[in-house]
Amino acid sequence: MTAIGEIEYTDVRELRGPLVVIGGVAGVGWDEFVRIDCDVGESGERRHGLVLEVNRDLAVVQVLEDTSGMDPERVRVSFAGAPLRVPVGPGWLGRVCNGRGEPVDGGPPVFGPTSAAVGGSPINPVRREPPGDPVLTGVGVVDALTTLVRGQKLPVFSAAGLPHLELATQIAAQSTVRGEPFSVVFAGMGLTHADATFIRDALEERSAAGELVLLLNTADDPVIERILAPRLALTVAEYLAYEEGRHALVVMTDMTAYAEALREVSAARGEVPARRAYPGYLYSDLASLYERCGRIRGRPGSVTVLPVLTMPANDITHPVPDLTGYITEGQIVLWHEAHAQGVYPPVDALSSLSRLMRKGAGPGRTRADHLDVAAQLLAALARARQVRELADLVGRSALSATDTRYLDLADRFLHHFMAQRMDEARPLDEALERAWQVLLTLPRSQLAMLPTELIDAHHSPEAKEQDG
Structure with a gap:
């Protein structure tokens, strides 16, 4: 009426x-x-x-x-x-809806104590708290080397054929904030029906526990839903964080499908296209989503955003990853070479970065040796990559004994430290101990970034004899 x-x-x-x-x-x-x-x-x-x-x-x-x-x-x-306004509140938890927020789980419509505008509003800079403390994903290589921080926006850069959906789903299924109230809002855009079913099955346990909001837009749904779904997810997460006091993780996949929907609507409006036919306002539109994360002074909750995007032709200069990189605070990059070797998750540690890692890791937050171990391991991997390039030119037999140890370190990093089952939630302590085992592949003289007392505490007698 x-x-x-x-x-x-x-x-x-x-x-x-x-x-x-x-x-x-x-x-x-x-x-x-x-x-x-x-x-x-x-x-x-x-x-x-x-x-x-x-x-x-x-x-x-x-x-x-x-x-x-x-x-x-x-x-x-x-x-x-x-x-447009939608009801918000804890009634969203445990529900599965489409990109417009209409239930697809057979339940009644979602109700809430109040409603909020889907467009949202920016956080007052005066009241914005800097991100701090970690969100532990249970994925060892992410937690140890590119720690996700509460209130951060950290994208996953992937390409066709790589398991980005599996990684996003695993992170959504097992992330924690160590005992504090926590919720996950998962927005899937442009999914196949098989992918949508996979997500529902993989996240069933978290949904049954009342910790998950699931918004699924399939490829045959109206294109406008793809534009609405991430905004709806953020609106729901903002209420859970700032009114309910929860730490909310918003996983949005695939942002390239979102950008393509934006391009389609822009073309229908007859707008003048910009780079690769995307609208000229793509940067500001993406920023209007990513910048809705954060912490507010005086409020206990936080909104953390993990957007996932696929790079067409694995081109990191494509407008979607390019502009996303300008807005966000680092990136987790997936790697074809590791995937070809059967390693999951195939994260390229040297291309990945969490610019806010020091805000959420280290003494009093994770472990006292966390930042030192991460820095030393990344430095060793960089040297190992140089040695591998040299070995391709002169052969492994022409390398020095130390250079050979670096090649061993790179192999052990892939198969002992990074490799993990898709259903395995690896504790951070275990991930760091594995990092130590990888580092001790090297002679003690090559661990110059680690304090002596830490090396003494972890160096085995066998390793000491080998170094001597």
Whole structure:
């Protein structure tokens, strides 16, 4: 039913893809929520939309359910006078919904004690707290070398054929904040039905525990859902964090599918394309999502964002990873070479970086030796990569004994430290002890970045004899 005093418009000028152009409008604002009745009479279908653009008396509306089957002569449009809002609260936990927030788990609609605008609002810089303390993912190479920090935005850069979905799902399934209230909001965009089923099955235990919100948009769903899903996920997470006091991890995959949906809508609007036909506002649009993470002074919760994106043709200069890198605080890069050797997760440690790692790791947060071990291991891996390039030129037999030990370290790093089962939650202490075992492949003289007392505590008598 239309509210009393609400004006209905019937002057539909054009239906174009997911867009409706309506004429004769007045007093309509950008991002306003729209109700669209597709037939005359009580049995008519109702759809919904958002105002994308207003130009004089014309309004361009993107329809959330798409425009298929709509007859311009039998459409009535009314504007709500406010942005799209959704109910928020703990009622989302344990639910599985589509990209519009409609349940697909057979349960009732999601209700909450209040509602919030899906567009969100930026955190007041004066009240923003710097990120601090870790989110432990249970993935050893991530926790030890690229620690995820509460309030951080840390993307995963992947490519076709690499197990980024498996890694994202594993992180969502087993992440913890060591005893504090914790929730995961998982937004999947442009998924195949097989992928959607895999995600539901892999996260079933966390969902049953009431710690998970699952929003799944499949490739055959309306393209507008792909744009709405991450915003809805962040809106739900913000309430859980800042009102319920939880630490919320938002996993968004695949942001390349999101950007392609944005490009499709931009083309339907007839906008002038920018690099690779993406809209010129792609940077600001991605920033409007990524910057919604953080911590607020005086509030116990936090929102941490882990966006996952695939790089077309493994091109890190592609607009989506390129712009994402400017906005976020590091990256976890997946590596074809490790994947070809059957190693999971195939993380390229030397290309990966968590710029806020020192805020969330070290004494009082993880372990006193964490940062030293991570720095020494990365330095050793860099040297091992140089030695491998040299070995390709002159042969392994021409290498010095120390250089040969570096090659052994690289192999042991892949198969002893990094390799992990997809269902294994590896404690940080175990990951660091494995890192020590890898480092002790080298002579003591090569561990110059580690304090002497740490080396003495971990150096075995056998290793001492070998070094001597």
